[in-house]
Amino acid sequence: MPREREGVGIERDPHAQRESKEDDASESLVDKLKGGDFSNVIESAQKAGEAAIEQQLCLTAGGIKRADPHTAFAYQTHAPPPEDPEDEMLRLRQARKMEMQAQQAWKQQGHGSLRELKDEKEFVEAIRPHERALVLLDDGRSDAGEECRKALSRLSRSHLEAQFCWLHSDRAKFLTEMVKLEGFPAIFVLRNGEVQRMLPPDLLFMHASASSPLFIGHLTSLLHRCGALTNGEDEGSSDDEDA
Structure with missing residues (x-):
């Protein structure tokens, strides 16, 4: 009997089906990498990295929260706003007067x-x-x-x-x-x-x-x-x- 007809009328093993799908996905990934078509892979990796960063715990003055450490502490590193020239002049005049x-x-x-x-x-x-x-x-x-x-x-x-x-x-x-x-x-x-x-x-x-x-x-x-x-x-x- 031909091999193509051996499985007719017989239900296939679900575990074998999953393994077959995984094998097909792996072969597809290998084909993409060999052919230079891996932009989707890079994009997925970047998104995964960004998601991981966003879930990091950051210790701030208000407590611990999940946030991007690149932006969570930005307000703490900013230099104070420059003193208004008129306020500075007034302060110097008062100091000189005293x-x-x-x-x-x-x-x-x-x-x-x-x-x-x-x-x-x-x-x-x-x-x-x-x-x-x-x-x-x-x-x-x-x-x-x-x-x-x-x-x-x-x-x-x-x-x-x-x-x-x-x-x-x-x-x-x-x-x-x-x-x-x-x-x-x-x-x-x-x-x-x-x-x-x-x-x-x-x-x-x-x-x-x-x-x-x-x-x-x-x-x-x-x-x-x-x-x-x-x-x-x-x-x-x-x-x-x-x-």
């Missing part, structure tokens, strides 16, 4: 010059109302003390935030007896009327001698680190003379 008001208040308190104190009583009265103050204690017998006084006089004109004073050691008997001094000149740094630091000669002249052009820069940085000044910049000119 700075000028502070400088005017400091000048009314006597800031802006190196004040010579008569005695220890005046020393206590002079530094009490100031947030920042520094006092040079010197015996007036060395060139180093004179150069230090000139440097502080120059800084007092550009750093109005602090009260600059100096006191001759002969007028500070109690202070020189109570405080262990390593020599002159020495600088006392005060905040709100209380001594915070005492800077001896070894520290004042650690990086440059008093006669060096670099001395005032090192002194400014040191006073800034100690909190006597709000910044470590020397804004005075090199040819300033003591008034």
